[in-house]
Amino acid sequence: MGLRIALLVVTVLLAGCVGNPGPAGTVTETKSNATNSTERTVVSNVNETKVVERALDAEKAYVASKLRNASCVESWDTYPIVMDREGTVVNQTTSGLYVDVQQPYAWGNEDIEADSASRATYLVTDNETQRVSGPEIDPC
Known part of the structure; x- marks a missing residue:
């Protein structure tokens, strides 16, 4: 059985x-x-497309928070300029779905302008979207 x-x-x-x-x-x-x-x-x-969107939205909010609170950043944006915004379900476990995401962003000040992308993995459940891995964003 x-x-x-x-x-x-x-x-x-x-x-x-x-x-x-x-x-x-x-x-x-x-x-x-x-x-x-x-x-x-x-x-x-659970719809996989919605799970990916939840993870992408969470990473966009994470990036925006880090850039908004960085003392050396005068301007920033999370609009995709150089790279695409991407998300993929990479694993499904009893804990939830793991989603790899990439969120482009740009930031600048009077000395520099930079384009980059964050990469992270999220665990998405019915009630929570949690960043479980990925480098910190600290432009300063």
Whole structure:
């Protein structure tokens, strides 16, 4: 029985990773009284496109906050000039979906003007979008 459940979970996971961006997953837990273990299954009800947008919006807000609060920055923008704004779901776990993002930005002062892009990974769940890795932005 355990093998059937494992095969079903693998099939569901692979189905969500092939083809057009479609529904991704959330987690439900069931406890087995006999073994006192917890099985986790994926339930499709989250749109991958929306998950990527949430991660991109969070990174844009992160970049804007860092540039707005940098003492050496006189002007800045998060509009894509040199690089594209990109996001990709790279992993789906029982914790949520991991999304790699790239957010272009530009900043300047009287001595320099610079274009760059932040790169980070976000964990997106039903209730939270959390930056889990990526370099800090500190133009000063």
